[in-house]
Amino acid sequence: MVDKNIRIKDIAKLAGVSVGTVDRVLHNRGRVSPEALKKVTEVMEQIDYKPNLIARTLGSNKNYRIAALLPDPKQDPYWAQSNLGITQAQTEWAQYGIQVELFLFDLLDKSSFQKTAHQVYLAKPDGILIAPIFYHEALPIFELFRETDIPYVLFNTNIAEAAPLSFIGQNLYQSGRVGAELLHFGQHEPGTLAVLHIDEDIHDSVHLLEKEKGFREYFQDKGKINFTIIDFILNPKDPSFNNQLEQLLQDNSLRGIFVSTSKGTAVTASFLEKLGKRDIRLVGYDILEENMKYLKSGIIDFLINQNPKRQASLGISHLVNHLMFKKGTPGTDLFPLEVITQQNVDSYLGSGIH
Amino acid sequence: MVDKNIRIKDIAKLAGVSVGTVDRVLHNRGRVSPEALKKVTEVMEQIDYKPNLIARTLGSNKNYRIAALLPDPKQDPYWAQSNLGITQAQTEWAQYGIQVELFLFDLLDKSSFQKTAHQVYLAKPDGILIAPIFYHEALPIFELFRETDIPYVLFNTNIAEAAPLSFIGQNLYQSGRVGAELLHFGQHEPGTLAVLHIDEDIHDSVHLLEKEKGFREYFQDKGKINFTIIDFILNPKDPSFNNQLEQLLQDNSLRGIFVSTSKGTAVTASFLEKLGKRDIRLVGYDILEENMKYLKSGIIDFLINQNPKRQASLGISHLVNHLMFKKGTPGTDLFPLEVITQQNVDSYLGSGIH
Structure with missing residues (x-):
């Protein structure tokens, strides 16, 4: 003392x-x-x-258990990045008595999300980090969480009704507007611009709906334009997936594609490469390994960086700060909508900030 | 104890x-x-x-004096941002006995740089933060600094021979490549692309030469292209400045302009607006107030953000860490080459990182 x-x-x-x-x-x-x-x-x-930090760690041995609820990282390299951020935070905080337990759900299965969220509730952790990607299924979960006093932090997807301790992510509506802008930029020939959702059920995926809304409103604000905007929802599990995607890409009026997910970006790029379609502009998401390959070869023109690793690790840090140090956390922590190109991508990889 | x-x-x-x-x-x-x-x-x-931080501050009253050598902030809003970063760091560290003294030189006068640098040397500070924008004049200054044991940190412009404690800034060669890429992007009509240096004597300005080198090598790497690359050095003090700039912008083959300084970006934008030339692409530097206005109105297409405020405040922090806490500092601290557009600029202004 x-x-x-x-x-x-x-x-x-x-x-x-x-x-x-x-x-x-x-x-x-x-x-x-x-x-x-x-x-x-x-x-x-x-x-x-940090009040009592060392005393608490060495003395009272008060441990905190944090539950992290996110899609299975094996299903998608985007969520593998989020998972990596959590693992890093776990290592960093372990010696201070913070335990992080992963609760993984099936990215394509809403009932798996619900079931896993109930497991989190039953586990009675001291704090929860959650990626609530299914809107309708998430609402009753937050009601359940609110019955307890467990603080929860949202990342990736914001849900207005959730009233969390903190949300970490991006303004997804504005992200869609950035996607539209990058697709529109310098396009003089009339034609078709496509929004492409691959891999998820868009009707309940708030984050994808928000992006599409921003994308469409950007063009509405432009008034009369020479472009037809179309959107596609394609499920890679569908036997006709390859045919559908190829048919879309073979359309000679197609000027550009905005893909709303990072994995979908790589899939679309691989098809464009295979079909030798180098004149169709491609705007997608995230500095994942495969996307970087297509960015460097010029198939992908722009990536919008969502920084999944940092979102997740910061989520754990916000919870630790709240639980252990009683520090205030920002209600929303919105990352900038970083535009990544062939020429600036290395400066992001080398930078200490990222 | x-x-x-x-x-x-x-x-x-x-x-x-x-x-x-x-x-x-x-x-x-x-x-x-x-x-x-x-x-x-x-x-x-x-x-x-932080070893002995409080004891030292309250007890021994060891004060550290840091000299900050940079161009007069009144001459250029870019340097006003750097100055703001220094002022903020000054306020933050003042209570720990850190004093920051400004040594300002004339942005357009090499001898003023030399004279002011000598004043810094004579003042015998404990640490120096310096923006060595004039290459040839800076070399003997660093020899002088090295005679002492005073640690110095470079920001904005890196000079290989300087051997500083730390350099904070960007890879300016790569920055020029990003500028070229953004100017080239989606340009299908053959024509002229211009590099424009306004306000400084390029023959001795390392940072501008590096940008131009990167810009030109980007196009060399592309092999055969449909563009003529020209460069212009214009001095606003020159009576014929307005005529020269207008003549350049009236050239009907001109497709795009890459301006190497933030102030020059705003000047060029004002001329493009006045002349009603909305089809010429403009790529420039930095989220300064005037540039933001032209970005929002669509005259400026892309800004590359150099983050002058953060460069300068981080420079002071690196010196304090070295002097006071004996913490190691990174030899180079390269910021990412952020691409700013009409649609993502607000996400940068609202973000905690910036």
């Missing part, structure tokens, strides 16, 4: 308030003026003060 | 080494095995341990 007392005195001195005030802030008891609270928290942030 | 002893014990326990080992690492004396050093520094990084 000597350690702690000394530090409280230091903080008080730096913040220009009394020791009692710092004590009240730290233990969240009694009244503190907004000015004093601001000064104390500013000092704590500046010195990166 | 009680505080410190307790913490050393904690660190030893977390790292699984002896207290003596931690002590040797902290005071940089005696022999420590590489494995032990690694373990201890990892623990210190994880708990963000």
Whole structure:
């Protein structure tokens, strides 16, 4: 306790308030003026003060269990990246008594999402990180979560009704507008522009619907344009998938394709390459290994980076900050809509930020 | 000292080494095995341990003086952003006894750079942050700095011979390649593409030469293309500046312009708007207020973000980390080459990262 007392005195001195005030802030008891609270928290942030961190870790051995609910990483390299972010956060926080348990559901199966979410509820974790990709199925889950006091953080997909501790991701409506802009850019010949959803049931996938909405509204705002906008929902499990996709790509009026998922981007690129269709512009998602290959060979023109790894690891960090350090977390943490090209992709891979 | 002893014990326990080992690492004396050093520094990084921070601040009152050498912010909104980053870092670190003193030189006057750099040398600061935009004039300055033991950090412009503690900025050669790519993208009509340097003496401006080199090599790598690449160096102080720029923009074969500076981007955009030339593509630099206006109105098509504010504030932080916390700093800290468009610019302004 000597350690702690000394530090409280230091903080008080730096913040220009009394020791009692710092004590009240730290233990969240009694009244503190907004000015004093601001000064104390500013000092704590500046010195990166983590109250009782070491004492708690070595002494009380209070452990926190975080449940991470996301699609099976084996089904999709996008979710493999999210999973990687969680694994990294897990390693980083393990020595502070944070356990992260994975709860994986089938990306293509809503009932699997529901079942797994119930398992999370029954496991009574101290915090939940969740990617609620199915809107209608997610709503009752959040009602269930709210019955408990367990804090939950959303990533990837935001659901307005969820009222989470924090949402980490991107503005997907605006993401669709960026996709439209990149597809439209410098296109002078009239023709067809396609939105392509591969691999998921769009009717219940909020994140894909939001992207399509943004995409379409971009062109509506442009007024009279020379393009026909079409959309396709293709399921790779469908026996006619190859035929459908080839037929779409063989359309000579097709000027560009916006693919709403990262895996779908690679699939579409492989078909464009096979068919030798190099004049059709392709805009898709994420710096995944396969997408990078097609970006470098010029089949993919632009990628919008969703940063799945960082979304997930930051989600765990927000929960740890809330549980362990009682730090406030931002209600929404929106990542910039990064435009990745053949010439700037390496600068992203080499950068410390990413 | 009680505080410190307790913490050393904690660190030893977390790292699984002896207290003596931690002590040797902290005071940089005696022999420590590489494995032990690694373990201890990892623990210190994880708990963000800042040795003696508070004790030093409140007790010994050791102050550090950092000199920041950059062009006068009044001359150019780009450097105003850098200056803002320095001012913010100054405020943040002031209470820890860090003083930042500005040494401003005339952006258009090499001798002013030399004179001001000598003033920095004579002021004997504890650390130097410098934007060495004039190559030939900077070389003897770094020789001078090296005679002392003062650590210096470069930002904006890298100079290979400088051997700084750290360089913060971007790969400017690659930045020119990104500019070329964005100008080339979707251009089908043959014509002229122009590189435009406004406001600086390119013959000695390393950063502009690097951008032009990258720009030209992008097109060389493409082999046979339908474009003539021209470059222009225009000085706004020149009485014929307006005429020269208008003449260039009136050229009907002109398809696109790559402007190498942020201020030049806004100037070029204002001329394009005035002349009603909306079909000429414009690629330039930085999310400055005026550039954003032209990006939103569609005159500017793409901006490459150099993040001047963050470059400068991170430069101060690197120096503080080195001086105060004896933390290692990265030798180069290269920011990603962010592509900013009408549709994604707001996501950058709202994001916590920027």
